[in-house]
Amino acid sequence: METYPENVLLIRGTEINYLFICPTKLWYFSKGITMEQESEYVDLGKFLHERSYFGEEKEVQIGSIKIDFIKRGNTIEVHEVKKGKSMEKAHEMQALYYLYYLKVLGIRAKAILNYPKLRETKEIILDGHEEEVEEAINEAERIKSLSAPPSPVKSRKCKKCAYYDLCWV
Amino acid sequence: MRRRPLTLLSDGTLSRRENTLYFENAQGKRPLAVEGIYDIYIYGHVNITSQSLHFLAQKGIAVHFFNHYGYYDGSFYPRESLNSGDLLIKQAKHYLDREKRLKLAKLFVVGGVKNMEKNLKKWGMKVSFNEFLNELEAVEKISEVMNVEARVRQEYYASWDETLPEDFKIVKRTRRPPQNEINALISFLNSRIYATIVSELYNTQLSPTISYLHEPGERRFSLALDLSEIFKPIIADRITNRLVKQGIIKKEHFRNDLNGVLLNDKGKKIVLKAFNEEMQKSVRHPRLKKNVTKQRLIRLEAYKLIKHLVGTQEYNPLVAWF
Ligand code: SF4
Numbered sequence A: 001m002e003t004y005p006e007n008v009l010l011i012r013g014t015e016i017n018y019l020f021i022c023p024t025k026l027w028y029f030s031k032g033i034t035m036e037q038e039s040e041y042v043d044l045g046k047f048l049h050e051r052s053y054f055g056e057e058k059e060v061q062i063g064s065i066k067i068d069f070i071k072r073g074n075t076i077e078v079h080e081v082k083k084g085k086s087m088e089k090a091h092e093m094q095a096l097y098y099l100y101y102l103k104v105l106g107i108r109a110k111a112i113l114n115y116p117k118l119r120e121t122k123e124i125i126l127d128g129h130e131e132e133v134e135e136a137i138n139e140a141e142r143i144k145s146l147s148a149p150p151s152p153v154k155s156r157k158c159k160k161c162a163y164y165d166l167c168w169v
Numbered sequence B: 001m002r003r004r005p006l007t008l009l010s011d012g013t014l015s016r017r018e019n020t021l022y023f024e025n026a027q028g029k030r031p032l033a034v035e036g037i038y039d040i041y042i043y044g045h046v047n048i049t050s051q052s053l054h055f056l057a058q059k060g061i062a063v064h065f066f067n068h069y070g071y072y073d074g075s076f077y078p079r080e081s082l083n084s085g086d087l088l089i090k091q092a093k094h095y096l097d098r099e100k101r102l103k104l105a106k107l108f109v110v111g112g113v114k115n116m117e118k119n120l121k122k123w124g125m126k127v128s129f130n131e132f133l134n135e136l137e138a139v140e141k142i143s144e145v146m147n148v149e150a151r152v153r154q155e156y157y158a159s160w161d162e163t164l165p166e167d168f169k170i171v172k173r174t175r176r177p178p179q180n181e182i183n184a185l186i187s188f189l190n191s192r193i194y195a196t197i198v199s200e201l202y203n204t205q206l207s208p209t210i211s212y213l214h215e216p217g218e219r220r221f222s223l224a225l226d227l228s229e230i231f232k233p234i235i236a237d238r239i240t241n242r243l244v245k246q247g248i249i250k251k252e253h254f255r256n257d258l259n260g261v262l263l264n265d266k267g268k269k270i271v272l273k274a275f276n277e278e279m280q281k282s283v284r285h286p287r288l289k290k291n292v293t294k295q296r297l298i299r300l301e302a303y304k305l306i307k308h309l310v311g312t313q314e315y316n317p318l319v320a321w322f
Helices: A013-019 A023-030 A044-048 A088-104 A130-145 A156-160 A164-168 B050-058 B085-096 B098-122 B130-138 B142-160 B181-202 B222-245 B265-280 B294-310
Strands: A058-062 A065-072 A075-081 A109-115 A120-124 B004-008 B012-017 B020-025 B028-032 B037-042 B046-048 B062-066 B072-076 B254-257 B260-263 B282-285 B290-293
Touching (some): A013 A023, A013 A088, A023 A130, A075 A088, A088 A130, A156 A164, A164 B294, B004 B265, B037 B181, B046 B050, B062 B181, B085 B294, B098 B130, B098 B142, B098 B222, B181 B260, B181 B294, B222 B265, B222 B294, B265 B294, B282 B294
Parallel strands (some): A075 A109, B004 B037, B012 B046, B037 B062
Antiparallel strands (some): A058 A065, B062 B072, B254 B260, B282 B290
């Protein structure tokens, strides 16, 4: 099966997320150089392998993120609970990537980002964003294939980043 | 909660019931808050149940054992939880490439030598190891690197006697068994530093078995030996000098044994207390622009090594600014 997604889509959701936060972080993470706080991330890709999963209503823990898959008629809703909106773009792209992944599997889905602290939700639909996701995938693959990590660039994000000491020592 | 090392000096039993770890000794049985434990150092005669080892493995807590004399015996190094195939390959590459290996080996020694020099300055002596450092730059073999290091160390120890109290002259650095008090102190602390570095390496993706200055296999965790070049002077030597010069450690804290001069139980207790306090002391880190503990400096050194290996930044050994 050519379209078997695990053969084509080797990028993990967290990696797409990190791509939009910081390429240096993405590189380290993708090489297994994780920081204490990050070591518990569960790989969504691995998780999606268990096809039997679909159709059930279940809660999945991905690090500090919870994903619920809820099947409603013909559409599946991918729920993600996020803490805040400071990394909104990264969250959206991660959700879009999941939808893209599911689409390749032949599953139509939409995603809901939940911001319980802000009492907000945001619906994410893949339609029209496919190219953007593909670009992100290519870019993530390019960064992962670099022999050395991209040089860190100091930004506001660094302060809260688990990689701070590694990057800046 | 900041996880801290747990040192067990007394004899007893380490056991587990459900999700609690207990240490039982002559004083009674007390639960240990496992979430707050970073690693464990065992100096007493301690019986450990396999359940407690399973539990510690699960929590990723390394346990280090020291023998009757206070020297490192070995570690319970739980199955590694942090792995990076990519980094492991790079670590090995830097070992196999002669130039790359030599470069790192020299850097460890440079760091060690500069820290020794720094100590002597702190203790009011005018000594320069520049000649040695120049020589080091030119050598082309690991054995020669080692040789320069050994000669610096000799000169370094020889100058200690200028400031040490009469009872505690070092005369010459004897290893095992230590023939005098100062040697006993240094060896005891160096053992502890080595184990502490092993713990820090456990919490990174670096493999502790691939080293550059020391030959892998010289000891199981030979990378910890490499890194201890940097930390022995700034931790062990400083504590040793302080304890002796301030009269905190006295002749009475040692005993004579067939195996040479050794710390007695009271002495071990004092030294370990000083060590633990020292490791929790903070210094302002000039690059990170924040306070970090001395213990954290070891981890940061590991990070610098990772960056060297993956090719972002050349390793620049820690030279004490404090
Ligand atoms: S500390 Fe800054 S540069 Fe480094 S990984 Fe984090 S965000 Fe990126």
